[in-house]
Amino acid sequence: MSGTLAWDWSTHPLITSGVVNSLIDRRILFVGGKGGVGKTTTAAALATMAAERGRSCLLVSTDPAHSLGDIFGQNIGDQETLLAPDLTALEIDPDYEAKTHIATVKEQMKSFVHPRLYSEIDRQLNLATHTPGATEAALLERVAELMATAGVRYDLVIFDTAPSGHTVRLLSLPEVMSAWTDGLLKRRRQSARFSTLLGNLTGGRQKGDDLSLLDTPTDYESGSVEERVNNLLTARRRKFTTAREYLLDNTISAFLLVLNADRLSILESQKVVETLAGFDVSVSALIVNRFLTDTIPASGEFIDARRAQQNKYLKQIDDVFRGLPRTIVPLQSHDVHGLEALRGIGSELLKP
């Protein structure tokens, strides 16, 4: 191995164990990155570490292809499952969420129409389950709800997200959706303003005006259509706004990017950092995972070539993500499985 190419990572000024400590001290932590770089393992190791320090932690997988259960060697599924003291895990099933949501709407609709139309409602709404974005919206809804539990039911909520593109979309949705509900609410307010004006004119509403949508008092009568529409919209908006507020507050949330020292991983991570910046979300730290460190006792022409290449890429990572704290996790000789192995990864994360 060529000595000049070896990256002396132990003296790199940006690598400090303080990075990881400050990450798990927050309330919400997103772990993202390209597919297969080791997001789930990293998230699970951080969750284990936090739990063992006595911070009650919820580890959530938003990836439709869940692998949390595989890492802990235990079935998890769509309900909060206690894995160890202070360590709870959850694998969100967005299809199930969407179906439940639509089933609720169906039931509500049926209370308005004649039973002979029930089959029409079923047909119409079953189509809605398959509209593009329905599962995505359901997932966002659940993530927003879970973000709100951070600091209330749990000290720390860690999201093990699906590969990058998906995550970026998820993080941008609160902004888009709250803008959308705002638009709707504005229409309602405008309509209510006209109602007030009408009420102030003598006679107010009169028979024969034949404007049937007018029977809408401004102070929404309890139980009225206006009030129910308004309540639903406001509740939605509040959920999105809270999620977005938390996302933007870097004393509350952090976004941790996992990558490997290879070309594609660096390029994709670069795009993630840029896109997130567009939504005012900043990446807090990088984890360079599966790194063939000098401490790994292996040699040979093949290994030396890989080492040389990784060191070159590590240098590139330092150039591209200048100013971002990073830490290195060496390549493991065995698959990471179970609490003991996760503790091992945890101690690697803390190594200076």
Next chain:
Amino acid sequence: MSATRLDTFRVLLKEFYEAPYRGAIARAKRDEDDLFMLFVYAELLGIPNPATYYTLELQPILLERFHEWHTRMGLEHSPLDHFRCC
């Protein structure tokens, strides 16, 4: 002029000034409400709606107004093949 006739005159005069405004405001309000209905039922008319999943829960509530709305929009019958209200 007797007191009652004066009262009638006053009411009529007020009506004379306010009636046109009332009509205009009522129409403006109805247009707002129609626009809102359009947002909620957009997808049913083939207009992509970024938030179908979220507006879906408003649909049952507004269903009682659906018929009035689509008739006012110039559609004699419900625009949906499989969702008939009339």
